[in-house]
Amino acid sequence: xxxxxxxxxxxxxxxxxxxxxxxxxxxxxxxxxxxxxxxxxxxxxxxxxxxxxxxxxxxxxxxxxxxxxxxxxxxxxxxxxxxxxxxxxxxxxxxxxxxxxxxxxxxxxxxxxxxxxxxxxxxxxxxxxxxxxxxxxxxxxxxxxxxxxxxxxxxxxxxxxxxxxxxxxxxxxxxxxxxxxxxxxxxxxxxxxxxxxxxxxxxxxxxxxxxxxxxxxxxxxxxxxxxxxxxxxxxxxxxxxxxxxxxxxxxxxxxxxxxxxxxxxxxxxxxxxxxxxxxxxxxxxxxxxxxxxxxxxxxxxxx
Numbered sequence: 094x095x096x097x098x099x100x101x102x103x104x105x106x107x108x109x110x111x112x113x114x115x116x117x118x119x120x121x122x123x124x125x126x127x128x129x130x131x132x133x134x135x136x137x138x139x140x141x142x143x144x145x146x147x148x149x150x151x152x153x154x155x156x157x158x159x160x161x162x163x164x165x166x167x168x169x170x171x172x173x174x175x176x177x178x179x180x181x182x183x184x185x186x187x188x189x190x191x192x193x194x195x196x197x198x199x200x201x202x203x204x205x206x207x208x209x210x211x212x213x214x215x216x217x218x219x220x221x222x223x224x225x226x227x228x229x230x231x232x233x234x235x236x237x238x239x240x241x242x243x244x245x246x247x248x249x250x251x252x253x254x255x256x257x258x259x260x261x262x263x264x265x266x267x268x269x270x271x272x273x274x275x276x277x278x279x280x281x282x283x284x285x286x287x288x289x290x291x292x293x294x295x296x297x298x299x300x301x302x303x304x305x306x307x308x309x310x311x312x313x314x315x316x317x318x319x320x321x322x323x324x325x326x327x328x329x330x331x332x333x334x335x336x337x338x339x340x341x342x343x344x345x346x347x348x349x350x351x352x353x354x355x356x357x358x359x360x361x362x363x364x365x366x367x368x369x370x371x372x373x374x375x376x377x378x379x380x381x382x383x384x385x386x387x388x389x390x391x392x393x394x395x396x
Contacts, residue, residue, distance in 0.1 A: 094264040096287045096296065097392065105390045107283055107338040110383060113373035114334035115327070117366060118342045118380070119183040120299070121172060121207075123198045124216040124255070125165070125190040128158050139216035139255050140306055140346070161348045165195050168351020173201055175356060179363050183345070184376055186212035186253045189240035199244060208376040210276070211241045213255035220254050220263055227262040234266055250378045251276060253299060265289035274381040282330065282339040284384045285392055295384055297340070297377045304344035309355065319350075320358035324365055331369060340380070 109116055126138040130150030137147070142157040176183055185202040187209055192199050202209060213220065214237045223230035234252075241249050251274035252267050259277045267275055268291040275287060278296040286293045301307055303326050308314045314322065323343065330339045343362075345351075350359055366372055384391075 094261060094287050094289050096285060097395070099285070099392050101281075101283065101337070104283070104337070104392055106336070107391045108387065109338045109373045109375075112371070114338060114371035115331045115369075116338065116340045116373040116375050116380060117327075118340065118375060118377060119176075119181065119345065120210075120253075120342060121169065121183045121185045121202075121345045121347065122212065122253075123165075123169065123185050123187045123191045123195070123202065124161075124212065124346070125188045125195050126158065126161060126216045127190075128153050130217065137217060137219075137256075139219075141310055143310075164347025164349070164351050165198060168347035168349075169198055170201075171353070171356055172345065172347055172351050172359070173205065175360055177205070179360070179367070181363060181374060182207050182376075184208040184210060186210045187241070188212050188216050188255070189214040189237045190216075192240050192244040196244070203245060208378055209241070209245055209247070209249075210251050210253055210377065211237050211249050212253050213237060214240075216255045219256055219258040220260050221258040224260045227260075227266070230260060230262055231266045231269075234263075235270065238270060250274060251297065251381070253277065257299065257301060264294050265291050268292045268294050274377050276377065282333075282341075283337075283391070284340070284380065284388075286388060286394070295381045295388075297380055298342065300342040300344055303342065305350040305355075306344070306346055309349050316355050316358045319355065320361050323358065323362040327362070327366060327369075331372075334371075 130136045132150040135147035136150035143160040144156045148154045185207045253276040257277045264287050268289050274295045274297045276299040278298045279301050281298050285296050287296050308319050330341050
């Protein structure tokens with residue numbers, strides 16, 4: 094895959110529908126891990142553990158597994174209730190194993206009209222395991238998409254790799270399988286086009302910085318500090334969006350921000366965001382469709 098290096102100051106003006114300024118996308122990651130793997134190596138379950146010194150994959154790691162499972166049993170329902178109260182529809186990424194083994198979460202997201210995005214088959218099985226075997230990578234992606242379609246009765250539009258660990262082949266595989274957008278990119282505040290041998294796909298950046306895992310688990314911020322980071326990011330992006338439109342993605346994990354003592358940060362952030370004029374509460378699919386109408390004026394294709 095390849096994409097042009099065009100600094101944001103050298104691009105055309107980007108505008109959202111109805112001259113909205115800042116697009117805000119909230120993403121809840123509905124992830125499912127295996128308790129054990131058939132390996133003697135440490136099992137990386139798609140994110141940093143709450144307890145260090147990972148066990149071999151074939152040894153049950155109950156503290157780390159159950160820490161994550163709290164999000165499925167309790168945390169996600171707390172988040173859904175909050176978004177219902179505030180009238181917000183988050184996007185949700187889902188592993189195929191979430192569809193197979195934690196179907197109630199998927200059904201709850203569909204009942205609320207949330208956008209659903211495929212997110213690997215199982216959270217601990219990274220695409221980078223197949224970096225030198227594109228056929229096996231494509232097989233895994235196709236198996237994931239098949240379960241997604243059977244569960245949601247819809248065609249998938251985009252993709253987020255678990256732990257954002259894609260390969261040089263991932264974007265091309267997604268294009269060949271009819272997907273329109275790719276979220277592993279984290280290098281921009283705006284969408285752009287990625288070229289692959291099979292055609293183009295729209296990069297709709299995810300954010301590993303404005304992300305509860307990074308801010309709360311890795312960096313250990315307090316609830317107030319987490320809220321303040323979200324507000325500061327929004328404030329700057331909103332001001333800059335008066336010149337050219339921007340995206341703000343907030344990545345959430347139910348076992349992290351779905352804890353009782355942390356959810357206030359999400360509530361207070363959204364309440365402040367809802368006071369602003371010109372915020373586009375959108376989905377990646379709608380943003381991708383809109384971008385197709387103005388991409389050439391934003392970042393012209395090479396002759």
